[in-house]
Amino acid sequence: MTQQPIQVIGGGLAGTEAAWQIAQAGVPVILHEMRPKRFSPAHHTENLAELVCSNSFGAMASDRAAGLLHEELRQLGSIIISKADEHAVPAGGALAVDRGKFGEDLTCTLANHPLIDFRRGEVHNIPQGIVVLASGPLTSPELSADLQRFTGLEYLNFFDAASPIILGDSINKDIAFMASRYDKGEAAYLNCPMNKEQYLQFYAALCQAEQTELKDFEKETAKFFEACLPIEEMARRGEDTMRYGPLKPVGLSDPRTGDRNYAVVQLRQEDKAGQLWNMVGFQTNLRWGEQKRVFQMIPGLEKAEFVRLGVMHRNTFLNAPQLMLPTLQFKQRENLLAAGQLIGTEGYTAASAGGWLAGTNAARIALGKTPLILPNTTMMGALFEFISSAEPKHFQPMAPNFGIVPDLGVRIKSKPEKYGRYRDRSLTDLETWKQTAYIRLAEKVENKLDEN
Template structure:
């Protein structure tokens, strides 16, 4: 009997990973992507797995939450993390990629797989059969309405924001200096130093900057996600809030003077050629004219040329604790799975992880096998256990973090040492779990 193809809806990170895992399991898959027929408010290209915000997947070190998730996915054969490793650009201790090459390579690779059919069309209703929903936080209105009818629940929402990107040649290198915090790894960040007077002036202007006005329904229903808090919102929380956040000067000194600044704005390389630089932590909802005026107050950026200004958009997600199993199956329809920001995980790597598990389990359903759930002592297992068991009343998007992993059997006061033990346990349990499939 001919195997019916599994349908994956959405060609972002989660959908791309899910489709690849299904095809690698020997099952035909149809990957539906509405671009370029229809674009969301955040996408700019028709490529799969387009990175619409930062180009960073987070810390590389495996004793960091994001880095541990990277390593788990490497060991599971993730195509997203594999391609991220191939297209990495210097970013100190972070895994950052040349976003153009990264998404183009994934598009070419998926399209060339003999079991993957890429269909450029919008899907307005959930199909029959085995389906993976990976439509992301900007699901098209018709499909969102059908999902609402299926679940009987309204979406939850929060606001997400993207940082500006600057042409490297427009940055004054006589002022900005190359360094990574604590001299960790290669000097990969451009740092714009501020003295106290410059910082206070910048803080005041930023605090009073004019934002894009939210629509009534957005203002009433949405919340800011703390990990992507707009820079102007941080400024309004207090004079020193930014100095303890993205403008923290600790661990940075100008090798030309040996001095540490009062505050530092960091720029991270966007592409392999170093022609484009991202303002780290500067996601914003300021009006575009205000962005240019205020951000050019930063020393070294007086003549900054912006290739992309910051934008903010509403992200939507379902109430996963009421609807989902840790296998990423819907409770009321086990052959319907979902992954990515749609289910309330936050971050690129978490989207890839969800895509991996949803894809693997969709393939197992097609093969008549029992779906997998991962040990909660792994970062992947802890993340999906959380989104399926958290309090539905207070559910908010969750990034990978050690706070959701079960405690160790012993107390370890040193945080770095404790995280290292978490890592060792996670990777050991992952390898043991892999042998049980």
């Protein structure tokens, strides 16, 4: 009997990972991506898995929440983390990628898989059969309306923003210096130093700069996500707020003088050639002309050429605790699964993890197997348990963090030791789970590919 293809809607990180895992299990899949026929407010390319904000997947160290999630996904054969490792660029202790090559490689890899039918075009309604929804926080209005009809619930929402990207040759290297905070890893950041006078002038200009006007319906529900706060909103919270946030000078000494500055703006490398640099923490909703005017006040950026200016957009997400199981199936339709920011996970790696689980479980359903639940002692398992069991009334997007994993049962004062213990337990439990609960969907994928 011919296997009916699973449909994956959305070619972001979650959808790309889901489609790959389904195909690797020997099950045919149709991957729908509306670009380039229709672009969201945040996308700029036609590539799968486009990174619309930062090019960083977060800390690499496995005793950090993001780094632990990276390692769990490596052990589970994630295509996203594999390609991120392959296209990594220097970023101190973070896993950052050349976003252009990363997206191009993934697009080519999936388009050439014999079991992936890659279709460019918009999906207006949730299809029948086994489906993975990975359309993201900027789901098209038509599909969003159909999903709202299906769930019977209003969407939740928050505002997200992206940072500007600067041409490397336009940065004054006589002022900006290369260093990583606390000299961790190789010197991977360009740092623009400010003395007190320069900082206060910049702070005043930022607070007074003109923002892009929100639409009337957006003003009524305007709410920022704290992990991606616009820099001008941060400035308005107090004179020193930025200095304790993205502009903090702690751990950054100018190697030319040994001095620590009053504030420091960091730029992170975007591509392997070092031609593009991202303004770290400078998500913004300022008008484009204002961005150039105010950001060129930063020492070293006086003649900065912006290849992309900052943007802000409204993101929507579902009230997952009311709708989802920890398998990422919908409670009211178990052959419909979802992953990514749409269900309230936050960050690139969390979206990839959701894609892995939703894709794996969609394939298991197609093959008549029981969907999987990851151990809650792993970062992946804890995250999906949280979004499916949190208090619905106060549900907000959740990023990977050690606060959601079960306690160790012993008191450990040292944070590095405590987080190391979390890591060790997670990776041990994941390996045990792989050997017992996680049964390979196709022992010989090559045979499945031949059959199809």
